[in-house]
Amino acid sequence: MADKTYDPVTFDIIQNGLEAIADEMFYAQVKTSMSAIIYEVLDLSTSILNPRGEIAASGAGIPAFIGVLDKAIMGILKKFPLEAIREGDVLASNDPYFGGVTHLNDMVLAQPVFHDGTLIAWVANIAHWNDVGGNVPGSMSSEATEIFQEGVRIPAVKLFMEGMQNDAVFDILKINSRLPDYLHGDLWAGIAGLRIGERRVLELVNKYGADTYEAAVQDYMDLGERRARAAIKEIPRGTYAFSEEQDSGAIHSLELTITEDEFIVDLTDNPAQSGSLNCSREGTEIAVQLAFKDFTDPDAPGNGGFFKPLKVVTKPGTIYHVEAPGALGYYSEVEIRLFDMILRALAHHFPGVVPAGNFASICGTNVGGPHPETGRHYTIVEPQVGGWGGWEGSDGVSGQFSGFHGETFNCPAEVAEARYGLGVEQVALNSEPGGEGQWRGGKGIETHYRVRADNNFLSVGYTRNRIAPWGASGGLDGSVNYVEVLRRDGGTERFSFATNLQVNKGDVIRVVTGNGGGYGDPAKRSREAIARDLRNGYLSPERAKEIYGYEA
Known part of the structure; x- marks a missing residue:
């Protein structure tokens, strides 16, 4: 495949086609969901990924959710070796310690896409479900101290195995929710989105061939990486520190180092994990990725290639790298504080940029x-x-x-x-x-x-x-x-x-x-x-x- 010459116009058609497929997945889920948090607020996201779990294309929705899906697939692949993934499987995870990344209300659904017996892509989505059990209605408690108090944990399990529905998992999900009918409807809306995505990806592969499809995806990744590295070269080299007081009086800190080919964010000097105001290591990466892209090249493809020059350093046991069984109900407030602090640091060191x-x-x-x-x-x-x-x-x-x-x-x-x-x-x-x-x-x-x-x-x-x-x-x-x-x-x-x-x-x-x-x-x-x-x-x-x- 490396020696084959490809038509760049065909690459462009496939790459834009993947973006359109991700959007179609998104709107299929929106139009069939039961809960207003999904069909009105649009608290969801969709993506198409390569077999390794790197984002190839993303749909509309919450940027922070798009960044979840590659990490979720990688979490699934840590639990299931490739030979254990079968055509017709559909997997679910909401557990931050098993590829769920955020908190238990956010359910990730993922499906492998096979062509002629070979895994060629993943399609995935994530959406907020109103109630997944736990000790309070809505499943979000600022008083929680352990994840066990926050709802039912789905640690990267198969909803469908080679096309056969796993009724036990469906039953466990519904019986743990105060809103079982809404959960059931939102779950099937997510599955519908995956099935649309699988069908459309296979249409692309059948039309252009598997080799051309895979080469187009890799070309898009390479473009993202080139754009990111070019942007970094335009930023003054150096190490930039910044600290910010939070509402609680705690001090959050970062150290930003920009080299010729890397953008390094060091978050080791931060408070210990506490209550439900924590986020996963992967969630921290998402917040940094969003700020990095905003600052360097907002118009570049937001795929796996773009973030290769980014390095995030964390310390386990802190709010930015929670360890089990820490609670994560209000993870989003930790991540948005980090996103905001990075932008403020950039505003401080690079005036007029933000x-x-x-x-x-x-x-x-x-x-x-x-x-x-x-x-x-x-x-x-x-x-x-x-x-x-x-x-x-x-x-x-x-x-x-x-x-x-x-x-x-x-x-x-x-x-x-x-x-x-x-x-x-x-x-x-x-x-x-x-x-x-x-x-x-x-x-x-x-x-x-x-x-x-x-x-x-x-x-x-x-x-x-x-x-x-x-x-x-x-x-x-x-x-x-x-x-x-x-x-x-x-x-x-x-x-x-x-x-x-x-x-x-x-x-x-x-x-x-x-x-x-x-x-x-x-x-x-x-x-x-x-x-x-x-x-x-x-x-x-x-x-x-x-x-x-x-x-x-």
């Missing part, structure tokens, strides 16, 4: 309980949108998910009210001060959910709840993320993390996400922009006078 800080939290919000009309248990899982930082020449974007969370959406109020037992009384931009500058930060949101039945629960996990998004080049810091429960008796309680908090009929859950940091000296903001902010309610007259010296 914007001011954003609200930088998944702001996971779980509400559920008996539905007020049917009595049936429901669970709503809502990541929240917030404000992005300003940058030179532009105000920050308002009401968007963090870059770490990617191309996802909030659940529309109409869908939430139809499917869940909550009333959505308000979705508005955050009017709190913060993020002023020559170019202001984008606005977060303020959403009010009214509880419609007694004995409901609320579980939340918000970081950047004390340390606000940073301002850049003289811009002011943004504002913080938090949740308030406005009790029907007039009392108010404020939270950043809470687990299984009881809320009752008439209580209001007030979600507030942060405004992004400002960019540039506020004194240089134009009077037209200040007047526009006043008209839109983004700025109070008092704040306009205090920060900008502006009086209408």
Whole structure:
């Protein structure tokens, strides 16, 4: 095969075809899923991988999830030698210690693709399931200390063996969930996505031949690696250290070393693992990969080849390299803190490259309980949108998910009210001060959910709840993320993390996400922009006078 000459146009067709297949897998799963976290929020991702488990092409969805799937396949291959993988197998893993990477709510499904008896590819997906058991509804507890408390563990097992369904695994999954019907539907939606992917990959292979297909995949990997190495050569060599205080008072640190052909991120000097705020070694790699790609070449292929020059150094037993049986329910808040810290470090050492800080939290919000009309248990899982930082020449974007969370959406109020037992009384931009500058930060949101039945629960996990998004080049810091429960008796309680908090009929859950940091000296903001902010309610007259010296 090495001596054969291939047509680069054919390579391009195959490479773009793989991207289209991954997208088709994605939308097949979206359109057949039961849970709004999948079909509305799009909390999933899909990929096509080579036989070694390296990403060849990825679909839409959460960037951090795409980075899971290669590591998941490699985890599967550690448990199953290649000769134990058969045509018709479908494997599942949600266990971070067996290729699951994230937390138990996120189920990875993977299927080998065989052509003429030879493994030629993998197709895989990952999606968040609303409830996989554990000691609290929604399976996410900030009080968990061991993974055993977080739900059912599926350690890279076969759902199908040579095409035959393993009913025992299906039964175990359903009996451990408070939402078995939703789990069953979401599981089969994922399987449908895999089957579409297998069919389309084989169509490509049959059309162009296995040798040409494999060569096209390798060529795409090589392109990714060339783009990454070319980008590294443009960055000044050196070692750059950075530390950042977290909401808890803990200090997170990194050391970044850039050589002629490597980008090394050393995270050994970080706190010991603790509670459910930990992430796997593989999850840490994902956060670093996303920041690396954002900084070096955002437009290059995000495949296995691109990340070959990247090296991540961790210390087992720390928050960035959890050891069993550590809990990982809020892994995402650890990873997003790392992603955010790397961007801040780059902003510090390479000014003007990245914007001011954003609200930088998944702001996971779980509400559920008996539905007020049917009595049936429901669970709503809502990541929240917030404000992005300003940058030179532009105000920050308002009401968007963090870059770490990617191309996802909030659940529309109409869908939430139809499917869940909550009333959505308000979705508005955050009017709190913060993020002023020559170019202001984008606005977060303020959403009010009214509880419609007694004995409901609320579980939340918000970081950047004390340390606000940073301002850049003289811009002011943004504002913080938090949740308030406005009790029907007039009392108010404020939270950043809470687990299984009881809320009752008439209580209001007030979600507030942060405004992004400002960019540039506020004194240089134009009077037209200040007047526009006043008209839109983004700025109070008092704040306009205090920060900008502006009086209408």
